[in-house]
Amino acid sequence: MKMARALDLIIWFTVVIFSAQDAEESSQNQKPAYIGDNVTLDCLSAISGGKFKWQKLSPKVENLNSTGSTYTIQSVTASDSGTYKCETDKSVSHYISHAGRTVTLTVQERKARLELITSHIDGSIFERDQINMTCYVDGDPVGWTYELHMSERVMSYKSQMERTFTFNCMTLSQAGNYNCRARKGDLYSNFSNLIHIHVSALNVTLTAFPKSPMKEGDSLQLVCTWMGNGRSSSNLTYSFLRNNVTVKKSSSSSVFSIKEIEKNHTGNYTCAVESPGRGKAYSDDIEIEVQALTVTLTVAPGGSVMEGDCLTLNCTWRVNGSSSSKLNFSFWRDCVSVKNDSDFPVFSIQEINKSHSGNYTCAVELPGGGQKYSNTVNVQIQALQVTGIPGGAGLCLLLLILPLLLLLCAYHRIQDLLCALWRRRRRTDEGRAVGNVITEASDGSQAALQTETFNMADETKDVPEVIYSVLGDFPKSKKIGKPLVHSSLIYSEVRVPQGLSPPR
Known part of the structure; x- marks a missing residue:
């Protein structure tokens, strides 16, 4: 009598198929399941159809409520661990063997592992660096939420469905110890290992020349300097940002210049210094205000x-x-x-x-x-109109005529003055001829003043006398050997009696 193939048993979550030849070997090497996983046991038969019988043999024999070829355990726990067996119903066929095969299911606690991911060779972290921390948890990840805890706190620091936690801008206050775990409903995985995060501060300074505020058209120069651990460094990359947008990045120059600044250059400026293996550090913001001209x-x-x-x-x-x-x-x-x-x-x-x-x-x-x-x-x-003189042209003409008028006026004043002096001179000469006589003292020390009366002509014999006087200012003494220097003569007024015309 020809015998049928023995029954096959598979556990889908391990993706291991058990056949008649390798069932015993595979059962020894099967992978464990983790608390919260969904586990499906599949019993394959060489002949389709029929009913199946499922049993849990340990820790005690227990008949399972399933007659299909599969048996599923939702969200397994530690109590679901044990040895399972499936076999066909004896009533299906009298010539099919019902000797079943067994498999051992081991349910373990979920373990978590936290890894730090940075862009720096030595793992250093600096202010405003971006870092990633990834939480790896054993078992099926479907439906689980990841929690990141800081400094071993019970309450989570961050909670999300994604396993990777991203920090875009690290600060000094975010330094500390971190670990993670996974949660699904009331189920929790174990906590991961601790990771110590140390955030270093780099002294980066941004200086503006000239200082704000500025006017349109001015020349702006921004200088970025870096000092870390008391000493400066070379082989750096400098970045300049305006309102958190990079406007220049250079590995050769720490200066950013704007030759002719405009109104749209107004904003908050920052510089960043990046050192290979040491991270990136940022300066404080500088507000640049550009005033419209x-x-x-x-x-x-x-x-x-x-x-x-x-x-x-x-x-x-x-x-x-x-x-x-x-x-x-x-x-x-x-x-x-x-x-x-x-x-x-x-x-x-x-x-x-x-x-x-x-x-x-x-x-x-x-x-x-x-x-x-x-x-x-x-x-x-x-166009210039003939009927009138434009105000501007009249003003220009006046400025040209005014000097001529002033010269003419001055000419007449000088002429009148010359005529007056001539008349005075003439009267003086006539007075000397008919009137006063000035004589010098015999010792030459003092001038003598003599006064004589005018002798009028025959036609003026009945006219009263006219008195004319002359004052002479002579030196008090005469130096021997030097000629006598006559001083100017000072004439008094001519007194003419009433009714007599002055001499001409």
Whole structure:
């Protein structure tokens, strides 16, 4: 009589198939199950169909409530450990062997293991570094939540479904001992090993030249310096960030320069220093404020401008109410330069004409290079009218005539003065001829004053006498060997009696 194949037994969670030939060997090498896992025992028969009988042989014989080819244990516990046996029902066929095979199920506690993952060769961790801690737990991970604990606290520091915990920006306060475990409902795995996290501080300094606030067009220079453990280091990589966005990264320069700063460069700046095997450290933030620069062009005279007028354009710039003239200015008419590279912010046209009409703009050359332009002013020159003299031309004409008038006035004043002196001189000469006589003392020491009366002509015999006096200022003594020096004569007034005309 031909015998049928013996029954086969498989445990799906170990992915080990037991056949008639290797059942005994496989049962010795089967993998354990862990608390909380779902375990399925599968009893395969060479003939399909029929009913199966399941038994747990240890620690005591127990008939299991299953007649199918599989037997599933949901979320096994330690009490589910033991030896299991399956066999076919005797009533299925009288010629099929019902001698079953056994398998031993071992349920163990879940163990966890915590690993630190960094980008540094020696495992160092510095402020603002990013690190990952991964919690590995034995058994099937489906449905389990991972907990990260700090300094052996009962309450979790972090709890999540993913096994990897990421720290994007480490701080000094996050240094300490960490471990992890897994949880599923009321079931917990064992705690993992402890990992000590040490966070090192690096002294990184960011310096700005010049300091904030700044105005548009200024030149900004940021210098990043690093000092760790009392000594500086080379072979570093420097990164400059504005509002946490990298704007420059260099392994050769610790300086970040902006030649001509603009309003959109306002923000919080930080620098980071990265050393191979030593991590990355960040400086404190520096707030850079860029103030808008306003350039204004004004024109005088305003309103209607006539041919021949004097036109003046004034260019000014301001930042928050303050102004300065220590810049270069240029003036443009219809996008064509009419005055360039001047340190004087005024452009004048003495006598304008129709060709000077157009759109005027001024520009301020910024310290860092480039130019900041003003508003545009439209100037229209009107033709000179015959019926009137423009105010500007009249003013220019007045300035030309005024010096001539002053010279003419001065000429007449000088002429009158010369005439008066001539008359006085003439009267003096006549007085000497008919009037007073000045004589010198015999010793030459003092002048003598003599007064004589005027002898009038025959037609004035009845006229009272006219007295004319002369005062002489002579030196008190005469030095021997030197000529006598006559001083100027001082004349008194001529007294003429009433009714008598003075001599001419």
